[in-house]
Amino acid sequence: MASITLDDVTKEFGDGGDAVVAVDDVSLDIEDGEFVVFVGPSGSGKSTLMRMVAGLETQTDGDVYIGDQIVNQLGPRARDIAMVFQNYALYPNMTVEENMSFGLKMSTELSADEIEATVTETAEMMGIESLLDNTPGELSGGQQQRVALGRAIVRDPNVFLMDEPLSNLDAKLRTTMRTEINRLQSDLGVTTLYVTHDQTEAMTMGDRLVVLNYGELQQVGTPLACFYRPANRFVAGFIGSPSMNFFEGEVADGTLVADGFEYDLSERMRANVGDRTAVTLGARPEDYTLSEAPTDNGFEVVVDVVEPMGSVSYVYVRSVAASHDETFVVEVDGQQPISEGEQLHAHAPATDVHLFDTQ
Ligand code: ADP
Numbered sequence: 176m177a178s179i180t181l182d183d184v185t186k187e188f189g190d191g192g193d194a195v196v197a198v199d200d201v202s203l204d205i206e207d208g209e210f211v212v213f214v215g216p217s218g219s220g221k222s223t224l225m226r227m228v229a230g231l232e233t234q235t236d237g238d239v240y241i242g243d244q245i246v247n248q249l250g251p252r253a254r255d256i257a258m259v260f261q262n263y264a265l266y267p268n269m270t271v272e273e274n275m276s277f278g279l280k281m282s283t284e285l286s287a288d289e290i291e292a293t294v295t296e297t298a299e300m301m302g303i304e305s306l307l308d309n310t311p312g313e314l315s316g317g318q319q320q321r322v323a324l325g326r327a328i329v330r331d332p333n334v335f336l337m338d339e340p341l342s343n344l345d346a347k348l349r350t351t352m353r354t355e356i357n358r359l360q361s362d363l364g365v366t367t368l369y370v371t372h373d374q375t376e377a378m379t380m381g382d383r384l385v386v387l388n389y390g391e392l393q394q395v396g397t398p399l400a401c402f403y404r405p406a407n408r409f410v411a412g413f414i415g416s417p418s419m420n421f422f423e424g425e426v427a428d429g430t431l432v433a434d435g436f437e438y439d440l441s442e443r444m445r446a447n448v449g450d451r452t453a454v455t456l457g458a459r460p461e462d463y464t465l466s467e468a469p470t471d472n473g474f475e476v477v478v479d480v481v482e483p484m485g486s487v488s489y490v491y492v493r494s495v496a497a498s499h500d501e502t503f504v505v506e507v508d509g510q511q512p513i514s515e516g517e518q519l520h521a522h523a524p525a526t527d528v529h530l531f532d533t534q
Pocket of ligand 1: 188189195196197215216217218219220221222223224
């Protein structure tokens, strides 16, 4: 097992005017045994960052450490890591047993009996012991992914790297496998890096999230810290579904004046604004309440669309006072009777509202 350190790591593809900075000066300390999720939109550099840890890509600048050792010069084999990919990458002509034992036969001194015992034990752990004689083509996607995970686990590596491993599975199986990967990771205690573009998946997995955009580190923190204390507007908009609502405003005398409402800033918010005169206010759909009676710091809205989801409804509203007809979304209890065209008061408490630099 091992810690991982990235020290000012940059990766550029191409030269001169055509160069793409896929990873931009990222520094990161990952503890031994930690489960860290790289999350960000497509093209944000997640895979490239992981591939540099794997040794499949060489950084343009900076150092990668596994444990105390700089591994810049080491190829993938010498780094003692196991990777699991979206497409499983199983050998189609080999049985499950052969797929799982292949790496061990190539890289360890274990006897044939010891290899068989290790493979059987891992197959039991993954619930695939009855499939050992099958070939991958005879298995469902979920079973193939279990085999791919089993093949990684059986090698007892220092580090697991998983690149979108659940993307090819249907939604229900994805949820089951998330729980299973969480459990396996915590049982095995192996340092794990996991790449996903799916913020929901990221929220349910991992000790810490590494949020990336355009190759730059946006925030490193627990899923809850990224949700409740987003470091910037990008993280605030990316983490959480439906996405946070944003409003541009001017601040004067402790009041934020936006197009459509005014908001009296609390002491904490005033301190946060400092000497900025323009800020962006952010509030999550679930932070609002909609009421018939006026509320302190609330404003009048008209309901555009109601989207019932069952236990909650998403209500798209627009401010009556706004000069535009853009809506924002409010999440309410699914039982709350609300009809389209209705006029109500929207309110989000100061404790839940965020302020960001205006972009
Ligand atoms: P993600 O995993 O977040 O989708 P990637 O790490 O795959 O992002 O890609 C980051 C950026 O680097 C993208 O702009 C992508 O087009 C570019 N990129 C990735 N691999 C290569 C490559 N082999 N050659 C050129 N550009 C690449």
